[in-house]
Amino acid sequence: MRLRHRLTALAAALGVGLALATAGTTAASAHDALDSTDPASGSTVKTLSAVTLTFSADPLGTDGTAVIQVIGPDKKYYETACPDLSGPVASSPVALGAAGTYEVLWRVVSSDGHPISGSSTFSYAPDGSATPAAAGSATPACGPAAAESTGTPAAASDDTGLWIGLGIGAVVLVGVGVGAWALARGRRSDG
Numbered sequence: 001m002r003l004r005h006r007l008t009a010l011a012a013a014l015g016v017g018l019a020l021a022t023a024g025t026t027a028a029s030a031h032d033a034l035d036s037t038d039p040a041s042g043s044t045v046k047t048l049s050a051v052t053l054t055f056s057a058d059p060l061g062t063d064g065t066a067v068i069q070v071i072g073p074d075k076k077y078y079e080t081a082c083p084d085l086s087g088p089v090a091s092s093p094v095a096l097g098a099a100g101t102y103e104v105l106w107r108v109v110s111s112d113g114h115p116i117s118g119s120s121t122f123s124y125a126p127d128g129s130a131t132p133a134a135a136g137s138a139t140p141a142c143g144p145a146a147a148e149s150t151g152t153p154a155a156a157s158d159d160t161g162l163w164i165g166l167g168i169g170a171v172v173l174v175g176v177g178v179g180a181w182a183l184a185r186g187r188r189s190d191g
């Protein structure tokens with residue numbers, strides 16, 4: 001009898017913990033996702049007039065919340081304006097400089113109201129001298145100077161909700177488990 005009570009309490013505690021962890025996962029997955037980038041991450045282009053990001057839903061607002069920065073091999077900024085948002089597409093004009101590896105940093109407000117961000121790289125290999133190299137700018141044309149321009153994938157912040165959910169679930173699981181154990185122990189000493 002007593003053992004069955006304890007097992008029932010333990011099963012209930014596990015259920016509550018799992019339910020909370022699952023709730024956290026569901027909330028996190030409501031963020032919009034980046035479906036594609038142009039240029040594609042890791043690709044090489046000969047010419048480029050814009051960087052375009054396509055999301056799984058429409059990002060919110062145009063009032064400075066959407067940022068795309070394009071950083072050249074010389075660490076200068078080569079985007080020439082903030083992105084235009086059109087449905088799920090955010091597109092920024094660029095004028096690239098020297099050949100080399102360029103990093104794209106982006107941040108938008110997901111349609112669920114949460115900021116999401118990420119980065120990718122592409123290579124620029126212009127064909128001869130057909131396109132004059134732009135000078136770039138020491139300061140970004142769009143958004144604040146990037147503290148995250150060292151290549152740290154900001155996309156990791158997408159998972160914050162998931163980890164908070166799992167953390168809360170684990171804490172509750174332990175708490176309820178300890179409570180159930182104490183309760184079962186109390187009953188045992190009563191009997």
Ligand SMILES: [Cu+2]
Binds near residue numbers: 028031032112113114
């Ligand atoms: Cu979200």
